[in-house]
Amino acid sequence: MSADTADIKPVKLGVVGLGRGFMLMLPTFLDDPRVELVGAATTSELKQQEFEKRFGYRAVSTTEELYADPNIEAVYIATPHEMHRDNAIEALASGKHVLVEKPMTIRVSDAAAIVESVEKYQREVIVGPSHSFDVPIVEAGKLIASGKYGRVGMIHAHYYTDFVFRPRRPEELDSAHGGGVVFNQGAHQVDMLLTLTGAMPVSVYGCVGNLDARRPCDGAYSALIEFDNGCIGSVTYSGYGHYDSDADQGWIGEMGALKPPNVYAVARKNLSQVKNEVTAKQSRGFVAGSHVGDVPKFHEHFGNIVISCEKADLRPTAKGIHVYSDDGYEFIPLPLEGSPRAEVVAELYALVRHGMSPVHSARRGYVNVALCEGIYESFRSKQRVEIRMSD
Amino acid sequence: MSADTADIKPVKLGVVGLGRGFMLMLPTFLDDPRVELVGAATTSELKQQEFEKRFGYRAVSTTEELYADPNIEAVYIATPHEMHRDNAIEALASGKHVLVEKPMTIRVSDAAAIVESVEKYQREVIVGPSHSFDVPIVEAGKLIASGKYGRVGMIHAHYYTDFVFRPRRPEELDSAHGGGVVFNQGAHQVDMLLTLTGAMPVSVYGCVGNLDARRPCDGAYSALIEFDNGCIGSVTYSGYGHYDSDADQGWIGEMGALKPPNVYAVARKNLSQVKNEVTAKQSRGFVAGSHVGDVPKFHEHFGNIVISCEKADLRPTAKGIHVYSDDGYEFIPLPLEGSPRAEVVAELYALVRHGMSPVHSARRGYVNVALCEGIYESFRSKQRVEIRMSD
Numbered sequence: 001m002s003a004d005t006a007d008i009k010p011v012k013l014g015v016v017g018l019g020r021g022f023m024l025m026l027p028t029f030l031d032d033p034r035v036e037l038v039g040a041a042t043t044s045e046l047k048q049q050e051f052e053k054r055f056g057y058r059a060v061s062t063t064e065e066l067y068a069d070p071n072i073e074a075v076y077i078a079t080p081h082e083m084h085r086d087n088a089i090e091a092l093a094s095g096k097h098v099l100v101e102k103p104m105t106i107r108v109s110d111a112a113a114i115v116e117s118v119e120k121y122q123r124e125v126i127v128g129p130s131h132s133f134d135v136p137i138v139e140a141g142k143l144i145a146s147g148k149y150g151r152v153g154m155i156h157a158h159y160y161t162d163f164v165f166r167p168r169r170p171e172e173l174d175s176a177h178g179g180g181v182v183f184n185q186g187a188h189q190v191d192m193l194l195t196l197t198g199a200m201p202v203s204v205y206g207c208v209g210n211l212d213a214r215r216p217c218d219g220a221y222s223a224l225i226e227f228d229n230g231c232i233g234s235v236t237y238s239g240y241g242h243y244d245s246d247a248d249q250g251w252i253g254e255m256g257a258l259k260p261p262n263v264y265a266v267a268r269k270n271l272s273q274v275k276n277e278v279t280a281k282q283s284r285g286f287v288a289g290s291h292v293g294d295v296p297k298f299h300e301h302f303g304n305i306v307i308s309c310e311k312a313d314l315r316p317t318a319k320g321i322h323v324y325s326d327d328g329y330e331f332i333p334l335p336l337e338g339s340p341r342a343e344v345v346a347e348l349y350a351l352v353r354h355g356m357s358p359v360h361s362a363r364r365g366y367v368n369v370a371l372c373e374g375i376y377e378s379f380r381s382k383q384r385v386e387i388r389m390s391d
Numbered sequence: 392m393s394a395d396t397a398d399i400k401p402v403k404l405g406v407v408g409l410g411r412g413f414m415l416m417l418p419t420f421l422d423d424p425r426v427e428l429v430g431a432a433t434t435s436e437l438k439q440q441e442f443e444k445r446f447g448y449r450a451v452s453t454t455e456e457l458y459a460d461p462n463i464e465a466v467y468i469a470t471p472h473e474m475h476r477d478n479a480i481e482a483l484a485s486g487k488h489v490l491v492e493k494p495m496t497i498r499v500s501d502a503a504a505i506v507e508s509v510e511k512y513q514r515e516v517i518v519g520p521s522h523s524f525d526v527p528i529v530e531a532g533k534l535i536a537s538g539k540y541g542r543v544g545m546i547h548a549h550y551y552t553d554f555v556f557r558p559r560r561p562e563e564l565d566s567a568h569g570g571g572v573v574f575n576q577g578a579h580q581v582d583m584l585l586t587l588t589g590a591m592p593v594s595v596y597g598c599v600g601n602l603d604a605r606r607p608c609d610g611a612y613s614a615l616i617e618f619d620n621g622c623i624g625s626v627t628y629s630g631y632g633h634y635d636s637d638a639d640q641g642w643i644g645e646m647g648a649l650k651p652p653n654v655y656a657v658a659r660k661n662l663s664q665v666k667n668e669v670t671a672k673q674s675r676g677f678v679a680g681s682h683v684g685d686v687p688k689f690h691e692h693f694g695n696i697v698i699s700c701e702k703a704d705l706r707p708t709a710k711g712i713h714v715y716s717d718d719g720y721e722f723i724p725l726p727l728e729g730s731p732r733a734e735v736v737a738e739l740y741a742l743v744r745h746g747m748s749p750v751h752s753a754r755r756g757y758v759n760v761a762l763c764e765g766i767y768e769s770f771r772s773k774q775r776v777e778i779r780m781s782d
Contacts, residue, residue, distance in 0.1 A: 153602035154611050156627045158547060160697060160704065205596045205775065207615055207623040211544035212701050220545050220699060222615055222625035224598055232598040234613035236547045236625050242704035242715035243697055248639065264720045306551060306634055308611060310603050313551065313633035324633035329655045382775055384596065 010036040011345075011352045014072040014096070016063055016087050018047040018286035021078035021101045024255070025129065026286070031339040034349040041066040047286050063087055067094035073352050074099060080171065081178035085110040092121040099348055102130045102187045104365030106178030108373050111366040118362045124351055125362035126344075131254075131302035132191035132360065133343040136316035136334050140307060141195045143314060149325060150310025155196055156234045157189050159303025161246075161254070162267035163239025164212070164219040167280035173217040175208075175376070180218030181239045182208060183372050188302045189235040190225070190371045194364060196307060199227035201367060205384045206375030211240055223375045237303075241268045248304050252318040256296030256340060296340045363389070401427040402736075402743045405463040405487070407454055407478050409438040409677035412469035412492045415646070416520060417677070422730040425740040432457040438677050454478055458485035464743050465490060471562065472569035476501040483512040490739055493521045493578045495756030497569030499764050502757040509753045515742055516753035517735075522645075522693035523582035523751070524734040527707035527725050531698060532586045534705060540716060541701025546587055547625045548580050550694025552637075552645070553658035554630025555603070555610040558671035564608040566599075566767070571609030572630045573599060574763050579693045580626040581616070581762045585755060587698060590618035592758060596775045597766030602631055614766045628694075632659045639695050643709040647687030647731060687731045754780070 013035050015022055029035055040051045040059040048059035060066050067075070067090060074097040077087045085105045091098050092114075104127045105111045118125055131137065144152050163181055164173075171177035178184075194201075206223030210216060219240050225233035242265065246253055251261040274280045298318040307314040312325035320334040339345075350356040367387065374385040404426050406413060420426055431442045431450040439450035451457050458466070458481060465488040468478045476496045482489050483505075495518045496502045509516055522528065535543050554572055555564075562568035569575075585592075597614030601607060610631050616624035633656065637644055642652040665671045689709040698705040703716035711725040730736075741747040758778065765776040 151602070153600045154598075154613065154627075154629060156549060156613065158549070158697075203773070205615065207545075207617065207625075209544045209623055209699070211542070211699055220623075222545065222547065222623055224596065224613055224615060226598065232600055232611075232613055234598075234625070234627050236545075238545060238697075238699050238704070240699060240704070242699070242717075243706060243713070244715075245697075262720075264715070265717075268717070306549075306629075306636075308600070308602055308629050308631060308633070313629070313631070315634060322634070324635075324655070326633075326656075326659070329653075382594070384773055384775065 008033050009353065010034055011349055012036055012038045012071055012073045014039040014041070014066050014069065014075040016041045016066065016075055016077045017079035018042045018044065018051060019078060020281070020284045022286055023284065025076070025078070025341065028339050028341040028345060032342055032345045034345050039066055039069050039072055050286060063090055067091055067096060072096060074348060077101060081106045081183065085113060088114050088125060089117045092117045092123045092125070095121070095123060097123050097352055098125045099344070100125060100127055102127050102191065103178065103183045103369055103372060104362065105369055106183050108366070108370050111369040115362045115366050124358055125365065126347055126351065126358040127360045127362070127365035127368070128344045128347065129341050130191045130360070131188040131300060132195040133341065134300050134302070135343065136299055136301070136318065136321055137192050137195050138343070139332070139334060140314050140316040140321050141198060143321070144196060144307065144309060145198050149312040149314070152197060152229070152231050152307060152309045154232045154234065154308040155193055155305065157192065157303060157305045158236040159185070159189070159245055160243045161239050162241035162244070162265070164215055164217050165241040165267040165271045167271060167274060167277050167284065169278055169281055173215070175218045181237055182218055182221050182375050185237050185239065186221060186223070186235065186372050186375060187368055189237065190368050192302060192305065193225060193233040193235070194367065197227045197229060197231045197233070199229040199231060201371055201387045202226045202228050203384050203386050204371050204374040205378045208376060208379045221375055225371060241265055245303055249301055249318055252298050252301065254300060254302060255293060256298045256300045256318055256336065257294035258297060296336065298336055299334060300340065399424050400744065401425055402740055403427055403429045403462055403464045405430040405432070405457050405460065405466045407432045407457065407466055407468045408470035409433045409435065409442060410469060411672070411675045413677055414675065416467070416469070416732065419730050419732040419736060423733055423736045425736050430457055430460050430463055441677060454481055458482055458487060463487060465739060468492060472497050472574065476504060479505050479516060480508045483508045483514045483516070486512070486514060488514050488743055489516045490735070491516060491518055493518050493582065494569065494574045494760055494763060495753065496760055497574050499757070499761050502760040506753045506757050515749055516756065517738055517742065517749040518751045518753070518756035518759070519735045519738065520732050521582045521751070522579040522691060523586040524732065525691050525693070526734065527690055527692070527709065527712055528583050528586050529734070530723070530725060531705050531707040531712050532589060534712070535587060535698065535700060536589050540703040540705070543588060543620070543622050543698060543700045545623045545625065545699040546584055546696065548583065548694060548696045549627040550576070550580070550636055551634045552630050553632035553635070553656070555606055555608055556632040556658040556662045558662060558665060558668050558675065560669055560672055564606070566609045572628055573609055573612050573766050576628050576630065577612060577614070577626065577763050577766060578759055580628065581759050583693060583696065584616060584624040584626070585758065588618045588620060588622045588624070590620040590622060592762055592778045593617045593619050594775050594777050595762050595765035596769045599767060599770045612766055616762060632656055636694055640692055640709055643689050643692065645691060645693060646684060647689045647691045647709055647727065648685035649688060687727065689727055690725060691731065
C-alpha cells in the first residue's frame with residue numbers, strides 16, 4: 001500500500017460459502033487492510049463456529065439472514081456455480097455490491113438475469129478472482145493497449161494441469177452442473193484474452209474432450225475465438241494430471257508458489273489413496289487445520305501464453321513479461337509486491353468507496369459465460385457460434 | 392544401415408529443380424547408398440554446370456528431356472509448389488515414380504488430378520520430406536497405435552519461427568501462389584497429426600493471420616481438426632521472427648542442429664541487410680559455395696507437441712519422447728543414427744526396389760492439401776469445413 005493505511009476505511013464484506021474458493025481468497029482478506037470480513041453464510045455448523053471464533057462476527061445459515069445485516073456493504077459469493085445466479089440477484093436486490101467467483105453463472109440466460117439486476121438495483125458485480133487480475137496479464141494488456149507494438153493479431157494460451165484429479169464433489173465433474181474444465185478453467189483463459197485484446201469476442205469454435213473413461217468429465221478443450229479487432233485467440237487446456245506445463249514456468253505453480261520440480265503426478269497419486277472424495281474436498285474448505293498451500297513468491301499465472309503483435313511477441317509469466325520486439329529482446333521483471341490477489345480487493349474498494357465502475361463487471365461476466373457456453377454449443381452443433389450481448 | 396551395403400542397388404533418381412528444397416535433401420542423397428543422383432532438370436545454366444561437375448550426369452533444361460532418360464527410375468520434384476502438379480503428372484505418365492516436396496499441390500483439384508494419375512499410370516507418389524518422417528513422430532505414432540496408452544484424445548502443436556523473414560521469392564509470400572505459412576508450414580503440422588492419430592480428418596476450422604503490414608503475407612494461423620477416431624488436433628503457428636520456440640527444444644533448430652541460444656531475431660536482422668531478396672534466395676540454392684547450415688546432431692523437429700491419450704501424455708522432441716503415464720514419467724531417448732532424412736530414402740527405396748506402397752502417398756498428400764485449403768476456406772466462409780476424399 002502506498003497510501004497511509006490510516007486513511008483506509010475497509011469494505012465491510014459478508015461471505016457466502018466457506019469452501020475452497022473462500023480458502024484461496026482468505027490470505028488476501030487477512031492481509032489487505034481495505035477489506036474486513038464481518039459476516040458469513042454457510043450451512044455447515046462447523047464452519048459457522050470456526051468463522052465466529054476467527055473473526056468475531058456472526059455466521060448464519062442463510063443468505064437472507066446475512067443480506068439483512070445493514071453493516072454489510074458487499075458480499076463475496078463463493079458457493080457452487082449453480083447457486084451464483086440466485087445468490088447474486090438476491091444480494092443486489094438487498095442493496096449489496098457483489099464479488100462473485102468465476103464463472104459468474106453456467107448459463108447465458110442466468111448471466112443475462114444478473115446483468116438486468118445490476119441495472120435494476122443500481123448495484124455492481126465484480127467477477128473474481130480470476131487470472132485476468134494477474135499483474136503480468138494486466139501489464140501485458142497495457143503494453144498492447146499503448147499501441148507501442150502495433151496491432152495485436154494472435155494470442156495463444158495453453159495449460160496442462162491436474163484439475164481433473166483434484167478432490168471433487170460429484171457435480172464438479174458434471175458439465176450439466178457447471179463442472180469440467182470449460183466453465184472452471186476456460187473461464188480463466190477467456191478472461192485473460194478479454195484483458196489482453198481489450199476487445200469484444202465475435203465468435204467461438206471449440207472442441208471438448210472427455211479423455212479418461214475412468215474419471216468421466218469434460219477434462220480438456222481447445223477453442224478458437226475471433227475478436228472484433230481482428231485478433232485470433234487460441235486456447236488449449238487439459239487437466240488430466242499427466243504432463244504438467246508448470247515446467248515451462250520454472251516450476252512456479254498456478255498460485256505463484258514454487259513447486260518441487262519433477263515430482264510427478266502428485267494429484268493422481270493422492271486421489272488414488274483417498275477413501276471418501278467428498279470428505280477430502282471438504283477438508284480443503286474452511287475448517288480447523290486446513291491450509292491453502294505454500295506462500296506465493298511470484299504472481300499467479302495460468303500457463304503458457306504467447307501474444308503476437310505487429311512489432312513484438314509478448315510472453316507474460318509469473319515473474320514478468322518477455323518482450324521479443326523488432327528492436328530486440330527484453331524482460332520486464334514484475335516482482336510480487338503486497339498481498340497476492342490485492343488487485344481483486346483494489347477493484348472492490350474502488351467500487352465501494354469511490355463508486356468506480358468495475359472492469360470485471362457483470363456484462364464482462366456475461367461475455368465470459370457466453371464464450372464458455374459457446375464452446376459447448378459449437379462442439380454440439382459442429383458450427384462456429386456467434387457471441388452477442390443480450391440487449 | 393544394418394544390411395550390407397553391397398546388397399544395395401541404389402535408386403536412380405532424377406531431380407527437378409535445384410533450389411532450396413534440393414539443398415536441404417542433398418546431404419541425405421550424398422550420404423545414403425540407397426539413392427544415386429543420375430540427372431537433373433533446371434532452367435539455370437549455372438546450376439546445370441554445377442550439377443554435371445559434381446555428379447557426372449547430365450543436367451537438362453526441361454522435364455521432358457529428363458523424363459525421357461530410361462536410366463531414371465524415379466524423380467524428385469523440388470520446384471515451386473505451383474509446378475508440382477504438372478511436373479508430377481508428366482513424370483507418372485513417363486513411367487517414373489515420384490518423390491515430391493510438400494505441399495503436394497496448392498489446390499485440392501490439382502491433388503485429385505495427381506491421385507488419378509497414380510491410378511492411371513500405376514506409378515506411385517511419395518510426398519516428402521516433411522516432419523511427419525521425423526523418427527520421434529513416427530515412434531510416438533507407434534506408441535499410440537500400440538494401444539498401450541489407450542485412446543488418443545487431443546494433440547496440440549505450436550511453433551514460433553522466423554519463416555516470414557527468410558529470403559523469399561515474391562510468390563512465396565503470396566497465398567494465391569501457395570505462399571505463406573499455411574501451405575508451407577501447416578503442411579508439416581497437419582502431416583504430423585496424420586501420423587500420430589493414424590486417423591482420417593473429418594473437419595477443419597481455422598483462422599489465418601497477416602500480422603505485419605510491412606511484410607504482407609499469411610504468416611500465422613491457428614486451426615482445429617477433428618479426426619474420425621474422435622481425436623482433436625489443435626495447431627498454432629507464427630513465422631514472424633519474434634519469439635523463437637526452439638528455446639523450448641533446448642535450442643535445437645528445426646533441422647536438428649544446435650542453435651546459438653538467445654541470439655535474437657537473426658533472420659529479421661539478416662533480411663534487413665539484404666539488398667536484393669531474390670538474389671539472396673537464389674544463393675541458398677544449388678550454387679558453388681552454398682551450404683545448408685550446421686550438421687544435425689539430433690532428429691529434425693517441428694516445434695512443441697503434446698499428445699494426450701487416455702493413460703498418458705506424450706511429448707516427442709528432437710532427442711526422444713517424454714512419456715507422462717499413469718505409471719510414472721519416463722524419457723525414451725532416440726539418438727540420431729545414420730543420415731538425417733534417411734526415412735525419406737527408405738520409403739523411396741522400399742517402393743522402387745520392393746514395390747511397397749508408400750505411407751506418404753498421393754492420397755495422403757491429397758488429405759494434407761484438403762486440410763490446408765480447408766483452413767483458408769474456413770477462414771473465408773467462417774464455417775467448419777468437412778474433409779472428404781474426392782471419390
